[in-house]
Amino acid sequence: MVLGLGGNAGVIVCGSADIDFAVKRCIFGAFAYSGQICIHAQRIFVERKILDEFLEKLVVSARSLRFGDPLKPETQISIMIDEPNATRVEGWVREATGNGAKIVCGG
Numbered sequence: 001m002v003l004g005l006g007g008n009a010g011v012i013v014c015g016s017a018d019i020d021f022a023v024k025r026c027i028f029g030a031f032a033y034s035g036q037i038c039i040h041a042q043r044i045f046v047e048r049k050i051l052d053e054f055l056e057k058l059v060v061s062a063r064s065l066r067f068g069d070p071l072k073p074e075t076q077i078s079i080m081i082d083e084p085n086a087t088r089v090e091g092w093v094r095e096a097t098g099n100g101a102k103i104v105c106g107g
Contacts, residue, residue: 009039013054015047023057031065031077059105 011029013022029041046054068075080086097103 008043009041010043010045011041013044013046013050015049017050019050019054019057023054023061026058027061027065031062055104062105 009029011022011026013019013026026041026044030044032040044058065076066074067077070078080089093103093107
């Protein structure tokens with residue numbers, strides 16, 4: 001399920017979901033246009049009974065994304081639009097980790 005919440009787009013992955021399909025769609029939803037569109041997936045809520053498997057597959061998939069020049073068609077994820085936005089996102093990461101979040105990929 002995808003929730004349009006005015007810039008806080010969330011995804012819910014239930015225990016009965018096809019995990020591979022859910023991971024594929026979440027990766028697209030989170031990283032399309034390098035995640036710099038207003039409706040990208042910003043939060044993913046996963047039923048606890050499938051969380052470990054989902055997270056493992058999500059991390060593998062995220063690590064396989066091709067980084068590069070945004071003008072090249074093979075690039076799947078690139079740089080932030082500008083330095084102020086990169087700084088803003090770094091602040092969110094610091095805030096999240098300061099409140100107990102764990103970085104499992106990137107960072």
